[in-house]
Amino acid sequence: MANDLKPMPRLTSINRPFFEACNAGELRLQRCTACAKHVYFPRVCCPHCGGGALEWVAVSGRGTIRTHTLVRRPQHPSFFPEAPYHVLAVTLEEGPLMYSRLAGEAPEDADLIGRKVRVTFSQEAPGQKLPFFELA
Amino acid sequence: MGPGYEGVYVVGTGQTTYEKKTDKPVQRLIWEASNLALRSAGLGFRDVDGLGVTAFTLGPDNVTTMTEHMGLTCRWLFQGLYGGASGVSGMLQAARAIQHGDAEVVVIVAADAFDVTSHMNMSRNPGQHDYMGPWGYGAANGIFAMHTRLYMKEFGATREDFGRLCIAQRENAMLNPNALLRTRMGMEDYLNARPVADPLRLFDCVLPCCGADAVVLASEAVARRLDVPLIRILGGGEVHNHPADDIYRFSAGWETFAGRMWNTAGLGPRDMDFVQLYDDYPLMEFVQLEGMGFAPRGGAGTLIRDNDCTVRGTLPINTGGGQLSAGQCGASGGMIGVYEAVTQLRHEAGDRQVPDARHGVVAGYGQVSYGRGLSASACVLGRE
Ligand SMILES: [Zn+2]
DSSP: OGGGSOOOOOOOTTTHHHHHHHHTTOOEEEEETTTOOEEOSOOSSOTTTOOOOEEEEEOOOEEEEEEEEEESSOSSGGGGGGOSEEEEEEEETTSOEEEEEBOSOOOTTOOOTTOEEEEEEEEEETTEEEEEEEEO | OOSSOTTEEEEEEEEOOOBSOOSSOHHHHHHHHHHHHHHHHTOOGGGOOEEEEEOTTOTTOOHHHHHHHHTOOOSEEEEOOSGGGHHHHHHHHHHHHHHTTSOSEEEEEEEEEOOHHHHHHSOOOHHHHTTTGGGTOOHHHHHHHHHHHHHHHHHOOOHHHHHHHHHHHHHHHTTOTTOSOOSOOOHHHHHTSOEEETTEEGGGSOOBOEEEEEEEEEEHHHHTTSOSOOEEEEEEEEEESOSTTOTTSSOSSHHHHHHHHHHHHTOOGGGOSEEEOOOSSHHHHHHHHHHTTSSOTTOHHHHHHHSOOSTTSSSOBSTTOHHHHTOBOGGGGGTHHHHHHHHHHTTOOGGGOOTTOOEEEEEEEEEEOSSSEEEEEEEEEEEO
16 A cells, blocks of 8 residues: 555656665764865755755764654654654754654653764665654 | 826735635636636636636646636736745736736635645656755645744744744634644643754644635726725835845845835835735744835744734734645745735625725745745735
8 A cells, every 4th residue: 555655755857865874873974075064955056155066975974953843643654653753853962953853762752953963874665764862 | 197006996805714624626616716706706707818827736737727618708928936925926917917007807716635645746846846856845734844944043033933933823823714733722722832954843834635716806897886986006026036045134125125115105014004925934924024015034033922813802813813824825925915914905704804904915935946936926915
């Protein structure tokens, strides 16, 4: 049944390096060769300076929780068995904001804003690992 | 030509029945609302030479094939790609076209035949689909739960602060025969509703439904011939992807154009007889009130506490119940406030009429992508 399968990203020439690095257990982001800023989500150009030369670089995998929610009623049925779970907005040490999930347990009513986290990878589909974050 | 919209009038408005389900295709809803709006103006489809359409479920049709569908020959077209900001945005752009003689009678309409299932199947932009969806982000509920939690922590807002606004809107909806949610809601009902994505619960979230809203804009030459109250756009603005570098500044940019909007109108927030906000979530209403200068940043909760936001109150907000209590017909969520504002200014709002309403402001917001909506719009409307 299609509803058992989690929605997966549409792979393109632009975002494939990110998702392939996830499968290798590595967090890689684009970095602008002109202004040296990191970029996420993957872009065709640098949203900071408009430059067109982006390179893929490994990043620390460390960040801080900017905000979060406990999703109790997921939209997609494939997530029903896992609910409730914490969805996180993580400010990575290198600058960009990454939406992800909490790996490991935390109380349902936990205030996680400002907590330090580090990346871990979760096999979310047969062919795709995704970055999750655990409390540091 | 100055920043104002002189020489352009809002001469008609229409709203279909809001329904939880319908067999009608979205094209039919577009026709129904357009027809009602034209009739309220004393005009017909043969008078129309401009059309603006916003509907998430319209594809593979589009505004051009809708002219073919309805037999219109148009000199000016607009297709709203700014989600719930498109209604106001389309009006402002149509007004510029009319000012310059590129059109004389324009219908701006939004519609969707949306239920929970089609909401789930709707094709989403990459920001949501590829970089949030695989993590089970909870769709718009999850996105705005995260904004709401951070706002509550930064400004000390409480669930009760949001509840007061939702309850006032429900009271307004009880006076609106076309609203889908018309049972009285108390604070305990609001606070104890089914949790969805913490801190959001059921009555923080809109009810997806089916329907359409439309307005008709006309040149002064046409408007003066009609037997309708003359309503003008006194000021307005829109902005997209603001601020470009921070999703969590509790802004989609209303403050970037609000000063100019109020100056052009020669009016300020305190002169408004009502406020129609884009209420996909009560947090976004707080952000709009703050961005448009009704309250300082973080101060909307106090504003709501100090005012009565029902149609009989000191600061009537979403006088028909808004999307939270009337329903969200997809993209028409960006037009329900326009319809309601024009209906109030025409003094045709029945039991929910704000007495002698002369001036009101309408805000739009939409195109939710990576963690937030990208488009903000607003306009001030006034009755001559
Ligand atoms: Zn750059």
